[in-house]
Amino acid sequence: MNQDEQDIRQLIESWLSATQAGDVTAVLSLMAEDAMFLSAGQQPMVGRDAFARGLSKVLSEHVIESTSEIAEIEVSGDLAYCRTKLTITITSKHGNLPMLRSGDTLSILRKGADGRWVLTRDANMLASAA
Template identity: 50%
Template sequence: MSDELAIRRVIAAWMEATRAGDVEKVLKLMTPDAVFLVAGQPPMHGRDGFGAGLRALLATHRIESDSTVDEVEVCGDMAWCRTTLEVRVLPLAEGGKAMRRAGHTLSIFRRNSEGAWQLARDANMLAPVA
């Protein structure tokens, strides 16, 4: 399997695991030192910080998303990827507020010692959609 295809499969697995609410699977797809950048928020560091935030959100909402991989570039054990992403955060309880965001992401992947690609850095430039 090519490195590009492997990275595309990581992205697809991330989307599927998030949709299923499988936080542990999502965490395995990222490096322990992953950093997430979101506009208007401080950087989120590591699996623990990301996992805590995702668990808290999934306690009251479900997440549906669609992603189009626009490009992938691989250079040795590092790669970057640009995607177009739409995320819908839907309340579990009746009457809750749904949220929809869309835009672009720029992600950096690193190959681990076992040869698997993992997300290492992510810049999420999603904006609210009416």
């Protein structure tokens, strides 16, 4: 496994850990300013600010725990894609039953001039796994 693949794997682990910890700032540091998120049946979420608003709202009422099984990473120069099987448990802070979502994701990453990989595009096919 080369250094780029190791760095991308670490980015994914950092994302999951920061989300579970409720650290929105840390999550935002892992994405490009113009990041775009695609989900079935919804308009694209464009930009760090939009993502921050959405994540902050969810985390104000819930805790998110995730696992990601990396199926594929392909690096070509300063661009890479990563395909994963993602499972998310969203637990209410108010005692409601947890929601379980699971599915495949496809993420595009870009390596900056500083050598850091950031997420630039993400598409997920998560569905209720109940």
